[in-house]
Each structure stands twice: as structure tokens, then as C-alpha cells.
Amino acid sequence: MNRRLLLALAALVLLVATSGCLGFFGDDEIPPDRLDGNVTGEYNWDADADVSINVSERATYQAVYRFEGEELSLYRSDGLGTENPLHVEAVRYRYPNGTVINGTTLIERGGTIEEQRDAVLVEPPADAPDGQAGQLAFTGQSTPKHFSLPTFVKGSYEIVLPEDRRVDVPLLSSTRPNPDRESVEDGRVHLYWDDVQRDAISVRFYLERDLYIFGGILGVSALVALVGGLYYRRRITELRRQREELGLDVDTSDDSGRRRPPGM
The missing domain is CATH 1.20.5 (Single alpha-helices involved in coiled-coils or other helix-helix interfaces)
Known part of the structure; x- marks a missing residue:
């Protein structure tokens, strides 16, 4: 009886572990075709903000993060507050000298892009210079008329909305936190935050x-x-x-x- 009970418990633990609920065997590699996919347009490497996010009409976005440190954890919270790995593709890393490499090369050079149970963990390449901030860029998935994402990096933010989208009518739009300034360039709204310290940033807009x-x-x-x-x-x-x-x-x-x- 005890042996059967032990076997049943072992089978249960194995089932839970392989499903990722306990995080065992939860790490996974992002497929190369997704990791190094083509970028629609170009990443905005030269933005003045620490984080630049370009939201497209196809419910996707292109994000560029300036970070200096050992790792960057990318995740998204669901309605129950559970953290899940953020969907990323077309990953690029830019060295302080302007050299850009794709995700596969980043890994080959001693960096990390690992999809774990609750986040995608990114570490810069081993040959990245100390004391200087590099930039990580990737493409992600959004929803029509609403962009929301945790603030993985504290500091200044710029979010560019798709063409002909606006945030002027409270009943149809909202921004959290409120931007410090706003401008319209070539028919696209640019929202700026000088120093975001909140855990998430959210913009609801309208056509x-x-x-x-x-x-x-x-x-x-x-x-x-x-x-x-x-x-x-x-x-x-x-x-x-x-x-x-x-x-x-x-x-x-x-x-x-x-x-x-x-x-x-």
C-alpha cells in the first residue's frame, strides 16, 4: 500500500512538474526563427527616452529598452495577478558603440534569452562593456486601441501611437500615469513621461x-x-x-x- 502511494505521489509530482506549475523543466529556448525574425521598419535606437515604444496598427509594438545591469526580466501579468513570460520576437541588442546583433548572436556571445515559467530572462552578451548602457529591442503583441505593459525599466518613456489615434476625449481614452507632455508628428501622437516609477504604464486610445x-x-x-x-x-x-x-x-x-x- 505504501509503495503504491509513493508511486502515485511520484506520478503526481512528475505531472505537475512537466506542466510547469512548479517551475521544474520550465525553462525553454525561443525558436531561432522567432528570435531572429525580421523587423517591420526599424527600431528607434536614437530616441531620447530610456524606453521607446512604437505601437503599430496591427496590434503589435516595437520596444527599445536602455539598460545597464546583469539582467532584464520581461513578463506580463494576467487578470489574476499571475506573471507570465512576455511574448517577444525579432530580438536585437545594440552595443554602446552602435553595433547591432540579433538574438542568436547575443546568446553565442555569452548572453541569455531564456523563456522561463514566469518571465523571459535577458542578459547582455559577455563582451558588453562594463559601466555603459546597451539597448535591447524586440517586437511584441498588443491589443487594438489599448497598450499596456509593466515598466521593466524605470526612467523616461516615449510611446508613439498609430496614425490617426488620439487620447483627447476622456470617455474614449485614458493614460496611466498621465504623460508629462504630448505632441503630434506626421499624424501620430507622441506621449512623453520624464520619469516613470510606477509598476505599469497603460494607454487607451481611439481612432x-x-x-x-x-x-x-x-x-x-x-x-x-x-x-x-x-x-x-x-x-x-x-x-x-x-x-x-x-x-x-x-x-x-x-x-x-x-x-x-x-x-x-
Whole structure:
């Protein structure tokens, strides 16, 4: 009996471990075709901010992080607060001297890009100079009209929204935290934060045409309410007139001055 119990427990532990719930055997390598995939456009290596994020119309984004240290942990939290590894592809690393290498070369040079149970762990190549910040760039997946990501690096941020997207109407958009400044360049909104210390940054935006659709809906709703109000007011007026014609609106609220009938 004890032997069967031990075998059952061992099987249970093995099942949980292989599913990644305990983190055993949880590390995995990102496939080379995803790790070194092609970049749509170019990464913004020369941005003034510590973190530059370019959000595209295809619900993807390109992020460039300036970091100096031993490692960078990339993750995303779900609705229950559980941390999961961030989906990354087309990884690039830029040395302080401007040399750019792909993810596979970074690993070959002693760096690390490892998808663990709860995060993607990135370490710079072994030949990266000490005391100087390199840059890590990758492409990730977002959602339409909403970008949200933990702040893996504290400092200044720049987020560029897709063309014709705006954040001016509170009912249709929001930013957390509020940006320090905003500009529009070539039809694209640029949001700037001088020093982000919060755990996450989030931007909800809208298409300019959404504003016209929203305004049209409000206009139609207001017109329907106005027509309905006029209709019911007219009906009330007609009913009141009919009651008066039938003599149903006789005021009997004050008859204290009248004499009582005989016998009362």
C-alpha cells in the first residue's frame, strides 16, 4: 500500500512538474526563427527616452529598452495577478558603440534569452562593456486601441501611437500615469513621461473616426429624446383638455365656505 502511494505521489509530482506549475523543466529556448525574425521598419535606437515604444496598427509594438545591469526580466501579468513570460520576437541588442546583433548572436556571445515559467530572462552578451548602457529591442503583441505593459525599466518613456489615434476625449481614452507632455508628428501622437516609477504604464486610445461615430450616436439619442418628450407633452395636453371637456377636473379641494345641506 505504501509503495503504491509513493508511486502515485511520484506520478503526481512528475505531472505537475512537466506542466510547469512548479517551475521544474520550465525553462525553454525561443525558436531561432522567432528570435531572429525580421523587423517591420526599424527600431528607434536614437530616441531620447530610456524606453521607446512604437505601437503599430496591427496590434503589435516595437520596444527599445536602455539598460545597464546583469539582467532584464520581461513578463506580463494576467487578470489574476499571475506573471507570465512576455511574448517577444525579432530580438536585437545594440552595443554602446552602435553595433547591432540579433538574438542568436547575443546568446553565442555569452548572453541569455531564456523563456522561463514566469518571465523571459535577458542578459547582455559577455563582451558588453562594463559601466555603459546597451539597448535591447524586440517586437511584441498588443491589443487594438489599448497598450499596456509593466515598466521593466524605470526612467523616461516615449510611446508613439498609430496614425490617426488620439487620447483627447476622456470617455474614449485614458493614460496611466498621465504623460508629462504630448505632441503630434506626421499624424501620430507622441506621449512623453520624464520619469516613470510606477509598476505599469497603460494607454487607451481611439481612432479619430470613432469620435464622429460617438458624436453621431449622442446626436441621434438626443434627437430621439427630444421627439419623445414633445410627443408625451402633447399627449398630456390632449388628455388634460379632454378631462376638462368632460368636467372631470372640478376643484373640490376647498369647500369650507359652503353651507351644509339640510339634515347634515
